Amino acid sequence: LLEVILLGTGTSAPNLKRRSSGVCIQVDDEPFIFDLGAGTLHRMLEAGIDYKKVNRIFITHQHPDHCSDLIPFLFGTNYTLGFERKTPLSIYGPKGFKGFIKKMAALFPWITPKTYPLEIRELGKERIDQVKAVPVLHGGMQALSYRLEADGKAIVYSGDAGYCQDLIDIAQDADLLIIECSFPETMSLPKVHLNTADVGRIAKASNAKRVILTHLNPFCEGVDLVGQVCKIYSGVVEEGKDLMRIVI
Ligand SMILES: [Zn+2]
Numbered sequence: 669l670l671e672v673i674l675l676g677t678g679t680s681a682p683n684l685k686r687r688s689s690g691v692c693i694q695v696d697d698e699p700f701i702f703d704l705g706a707g708t709l710h711r712m713l714e715a716g717i718d719y720k721k722v723n724r725i726f727i728t729h730q731h732p733d734h735c736s737d738l739i740p741f742l743f744g745t746n747y748t749l750g751f752e753r754k755t756p757l758s759i760y761g762p763k764g765f766k767g768f769i770k771k772m773a774a775l776f777p778w779i780t781p782k783t784y785p786l787e788i789r790e791l792g793k794e795r796i797d798q799v800k801a802v803p804v805l806h807g808g809m810q811a812l813s814y815r816l817e818a819d820g821k822a823i824v825y826s827g828d829a830g831y832c833q834d835l836i837d838i839a840q841d842a843d844l845l846i847i848e849c850s851f852p853e854t855m856s857l858p859k860v861h862l863n864t865a866d867v868g869r870i871a872k873a874s875n876a877k878r879v880i881l882t883h884l885n886p887f888c889e890g891v892d893l894v895g896q897v898c899k900i901y902s903g904v905v906e907e908g909k910d911l912m913r914i915v916i
């Protein structure tokens with residue numbers, strides 16, 4: 669069984685309905701976490717996902733709305749009374765990620781694992797078991813998009829990205845494309861983020877079967893984002909909501 673749970677569909681703007689970015693993909697009860705932005709650790713608890721059983725976390729990039737809950741996650745893993753983690757934990761990120769985690773641990777020494785092995789790994793264009801990573805355009809940032817393949821299905825998560833061929837390629841024929849949609853069609857920030865027209869073009873070019881919009885800024889509220897995407901793309905489009913579950 670493949671199930672997607674949206675942990676956070678918002679951005680850096682604090683929002684009670686939309687936490688910062690995070691997606692959980694359950695593959696036969698194993699949670700694969702993609703991004704852990706502010707508020708998503710608690711969304712994980714709301715969704716019934718046990719943080720003690722998370723073994724793999726894939727971070728798209730180092731903007732805080734995509735990774736800041738790594739701090740309470742690692743801290744809580746060390747200091748939950750009665751819990752001693754032994755299982756190895758792997759955290760993946762883009763180029764520069766190892767140095768970033770090292771600096772984080774210099775500021776917060778309490779996040780350094782006490783009882784379990786932690787692997788921090790930087791990814792380029794490569795595959796880790798069922799998960800493929802590819803570097804994508806996000807202003808001057810090192811950023812990754814991910815594709816998980818299991819049970820003959822493919823789920824793609826864009827993270828933050830501007831319009832680029834690498835994102836179209838990794839999303840090719842995806843059964844589900846979870847894609848950032850920072851702006852309505854009237855606004856844009858080329859090479860950094862996507863608006864609804866960009867999302868429509870990427871969804872069409874990649875031939876994705878189904879699209880979920882995420883990373884929604886507050887000024888996206890009340891706008892017919894789905895209608896705007898569907899001017900270009902003829903597949904199924906939905907606006908993501910925190911804690912939404914999609915079985916693939
Ligand atoms: Zn972001």
Ligand SMILES: [Zn+2]
Pocket residue numbers: 729731806828
């Ligand atoms: Zn970003």
